[in-house]
Amino acid sequence: MKCNVMLFIVFLFYVKLIPAACNLNLNLGSDHVVWTVKNKNGSISIPATVPGGIYSDLHKAGVIGDILAGFNDVLTRWVAYDTWTYTGLFHVTEEQLTTNVAHLVFHGLDTVAFIELNDAPVGAANNMFVRYVFDVKKHLKVGVNELKVVFQSPVEAAKQRSDKHFTLPACVPDIYNGECHANQLRKMQASFAWDWGPAFPSVGIWKPAEVEFYNGSIIRSVSTYAERKNGKWKLNIKAYLESSQEYKQIDGYLSAKLLLEGNQDVKVGKDVNVSTREDGMAEVELNITISENVVRLWWPNGYGDQPLYDLFVFFSTRGNKNEISQKHLRIGFRTIVLIQIDASTKLGNTTGGQGLVFYFEINGYPLFLKGSNWIPADILPELGYNETTVNGLLTAARDAHMSMLRVWGGGLYESDYFYERCDQLGILIWQDFLFACAMYPVDTEFLESVKTEVEQNILRLQHHPSIAVWAGNNENEGALRGNWYDTQPQFEKYKEEYIKLYVETMRPIVENLDLDNREYLVSSPSNGLESELEGYIAQNPSDPHYGDVHYYNYLADNWDMNIYPKTRFGSEYGFQSWPSLATTKTATQDPNDLRLDSEYSKHRQHNPNGNDYIVQQIDRHLKLDQNDTNYYEKFVFYSQITQAMAMKAESEYYRQNQYEWYTMGALYWQLNDVWQAPSWSGIEYGGKWKMLHYYAKWFFAPVLVSPRLLLTGDVDVYLLNDRFVPIIDAQVIVDVFNWNSLIPVKSQSYPANAPALSSNKQNFSLSMWDINRDEIFLRFTLKAEGVSSSPYNFIFPKPLKSVKGLTTPSIKIKVSNPTDRLSGKQIYYPVDVQVNTVVLFLWLETAGIEGQFEDNGFIVTNPYIRTYFITKKRISSEKLERTITHQYYIH
Known part of the structure; x- marks a missing residue:
């Protein structure tokens, strides 16, 4: 872009197709x-499902487990x-064949396929x-029709393209147990294996x-x-009309109806008589102007409501009175600015004032x-849309106060x-966009396929208020500059291809x-505008003074806030843990x-030296004897403690640094899993929350007292306030505890305040070390008028x-x-826990109850605490009580 501040007023909505009148589809x-x-060779022939996939079909038929x-x-x-x-038999009626147009539409074919209808070739596919x-x-007939879709082996197809258009890297690391040349196919890159x-x-x-x-x-x-000016929204609607490539003239009526607050609505329409392009497409526009008083603004989670308004768009073809095509869209109004000034x-x-900031301003506020x-x-794409x-x-992300998710470039454009x-x-x-951790070919066939992919998915997704920003790829600028795949001998070639794909084409x-x-x-990550000024491949694509940063450090003490880099926006960072037993x-x-040394465990760990890194982090903070008869069980539990504490430290550090570096985003890696294996996720495959996701509810809380233990031994205290109102005349209470008592040995209150939407370093620091440091820890509590809740926080x-x-x-x-x-279909059972001393990382489990x-994962400093068990099935409280087990850290 040519300017540093990109302001765009966004009218966003989701699209849902409504069947046409007298639908013959x-x-x-x-x-x-x-x-x-x-x-x-015909040795396997089984029933199939559409939509579906071969692994799902083979499993359903009992061919594979x-x-x-x-x-x-x-x-x-x-x-x-x-x-x-895949062979499908379907019946076509005489009425259907009397229509002018008959289009075979595949909304997704995975991936290299050849299509025949009644033994006649009708097309091919190469992009899922x-x-x-x-x-x-001309190929359809009244009665039974036979459709065949022949899928080439994706491994073979990737190899064939690589032989013609080789592009680094050739293969994933051996420890992934994967396949080669994923970058040659427009296919979910992770389907050839990843480190998770x-x-x-x-x-x-x-x-x-x-x-x-x-x-x-x-x-x-x-x-x-939609453009907001002088108290009004001017809405432009563009309808993309599609006909047969042989049907060149579109004649009809396009209309739209928008439902507003107070049972109001507005309608517009116009006659249409346009010629299609060679591809059979034509665009027609409508405009609606409404007062800003008849709609409410759409806000991200935690900052306001998400009002959505119904918009109906109709097209009726002249001469066909009963043929109407329509879409129903629910729309939201907001403004968004990505600021790099x-x-x-x-x-x-x-x-910190050097370089450029990088943050989103939504509805006029920096959030x-x-x-x-x-x-x-799911690793199977058809199941990933469940x-x-x-x-x-x-909803788990929402419940953990998350306001943004990054849809990663090695996966899928997600479902509507x-x-x-x-x-x-x-x-x-x-x-x-779906390019990740690789260089990519730029031959004509590949680029033409990418053009179609980007066009279709922009048009499908751009309506949503949830879309905030597009990114061309995941980590490929850093990979090229950092020579991850031995590209340095041909750096200029790969740079030219990089620019051709992401800049000139997409x-x-x-x-x-x-x-x-x-x-x-x-x-x-990228330096944003600075990377562009440096020819799109910056000398240091992770310069903390610009753009976004991905950061991983498995060797330093991940519980220590002082190890983490400054950044304008942390868009990826993480640490591994193992899934629960x-x-x-x-x-x-x-x-x-x-066992950690079993062949199974080695097979599941795809991160090189991953278990060693976890062990090292555990050994820094927790005592775990390798000769313990429960070593594996404790290792799994401690790995989740370590992950949760590491992500807590880094996430709070980024939130604190809004004050000193204007850091304005923290998106940790990763939310979810695709199988039962060690990974960076906070939610296990199957939906079970790790300790990390519970901790995210606390470290992402809208209001939080966040202390930082400095290398000097002193403690700085930040008050984090993600609300539109300031916190004034508040108190931060610091309690000093011994490890064997629930009664503080010392308590002190400090005045505190924080402006709206801020991280504010408080005007006090702590040096409370007149007691031996190995005998005490600190608990931080906030008391502030108008703040209904703020989690405890701790310094060890x-x-x-x-x-x-x-x-x-x-523990009782x-x-x-x-x-x-009671909330909707969910039932909340009060669970009261009584203890007689400090308990570290108290973890509750239920066996056999969903x-x-x-x-969960409590640092217990009160004699009584209450949580709730949330389930969709009503059970007796006695049965639930019998199934609850617990773990905690003790040495």
Whole structure:
């Protein structure tokens, strides 16, 4: 972009297709269509599902077992080496064939496929992120029709393209147990394996398929732009009309109806008579002007409500009175600015005031965005769109005060449902385009496919209030500058190809089609505008004075805030942990696998030296004897403690640094998992929360007292306030505890305040070390008028493995009947815990009962605490009480 401040007023909404009147369309996933799939030599022939995929079909037919069990990711790899033919038999009526247009539409084919209809070739596919439309009018017949989709082995297809267009890197690291040349295919890159997931190079009709029958034209997409001026919103609506490529003239009527506050509505419409382009498309615009008083602003989670308004867009084809195409869109109004201006405007003439700031200003306010990174919800793409799974993960993010998720570039453009729920929950989306950790080819075939991919997905997604920013790729600028894949001998070649793909090919499409003018970042991480000034490959793409940063450090003490880098926006950072025993046991029932040195454990750990890093972090703070008979169980538990404490430290550090560096975002890696294995996730595969996700509820709390233990031994205290009102005349209470008592040995109160939307360093620091540091710890509490809740926070002056006085607690748990806390379909059971001494990382579990605790992983400093167990199934409180077990740290 040519200017440093990119202001764009955003009118955003989600799109849902409503069937046309007298709809003759044929859903190829209906029960009336019979699908089978067979391999190349015909030795396997089974029923198939659309939408679906080959691994799902083979498992359902009993040909393969649970693909995530044991070593099955490798043992079922033969599936990816074969050729698979999907055959569908469907019936077409005479009435359907009387229409002018008959289009075969695949909304997603994974990935290299050849299509035949009634033994006639009708087209091919090479991009799983693209909608394919084929004119099949001349191939259809009344009665039974046979559709064949032949999928080439993705491993073979990738190798064939690599032989012609080799691009580094060739393969993933051996420890991933993956496949090579993923960068040659427009396919979910993680399906060839990643450091957090297995390789399942899938094939299949992974999204819905249909035959569209109509006479005139249909609305394929709708885009909008709303400008706010002089107390009014001027809304521009652009409808993308699609017809057959042989049908060159579109004649009809386009109209729109917008429902507003107070049962008001506004309608507009106009006659349409336009010629289509060669691709059969034409765009037609409508304009609506409304007062800003008849709509409310849409806000991210934690900052306000998410009002959405119904917009209906209709197109009726003249001469076909009963043929109407329509879309229903729920819209939200907001403004957004991605600001990259001189940092001295915020921080003055300081070190932090050098360079450029990088933050989002929404509805006129600079907001600190808190959240995580999203990977596909399942390693099989068709299962990753499961609405129950997606909703569970997104509501968990909402409940942890997250206001942004970054959809990572090695995964998928997510389902319409995903973005709809983000609209409703107020979760902003940092949307990567799907290029990650590799160089990519730029041959003509590849670039043409990418153009279509970007065009279609911009038009599909740009309507959502949840889309905040586009990013061209994940880590590829850093990879090229850092020579991750031995590109240095051909640096200029790869730089030229990098610019050709992300700057010359993709960027103009985004800027042309996203009418709301969201920012397009060429890469993430990146120095933003500074990277562009340096020719798109900055000398240091992670310069803390610019843009966003990805940071991982497994060797330093991750509990220590002082190790973390300054950054304008932390868009990726993390540390690994192992999944709980309960989750691991869904992948293996062999007790011999439940050892850190077992072949199973080695197979599941894809991060080179990953277990060593976890052990090192545990050993810094916790005492764990390798000869302990419960070593593995404790290792798993302690790994989750270590991860939670590391992410707490880094996340709070970034929130604190809004004060000193104008850091304005913290998105840790990663929210979710695709299998039962060690990873950076806060939520295990299956939906169980790790300690990290519970801690995110606390370290992302809207109001938080956040202390920082300095290298000098002193403690600085920050008051974090993510609200639109200041905190004044407050008190921070610091209690000093011995490890063996629930009664503080010393308490002191300090005055505190924080402006609205700020991190404010308080005018006091602590030097409370007149007692031996290994005998005490500090608890921080906030008392402030108008602040309903603020979590406890703590400072441990010495590593927990060396503290004195920590004793074995007496813990009593009582579950009461649910009374006053019923929420929708969820039932809240009060769980009261009584202790007689300080308890570290008290972790509650239930065996065999689905649900989760409202809070968990407690640092217990009161004789009584209460949490809630949340479940959808009513059970007796006595039964729940009997199933609750607990763990805690003791040495």
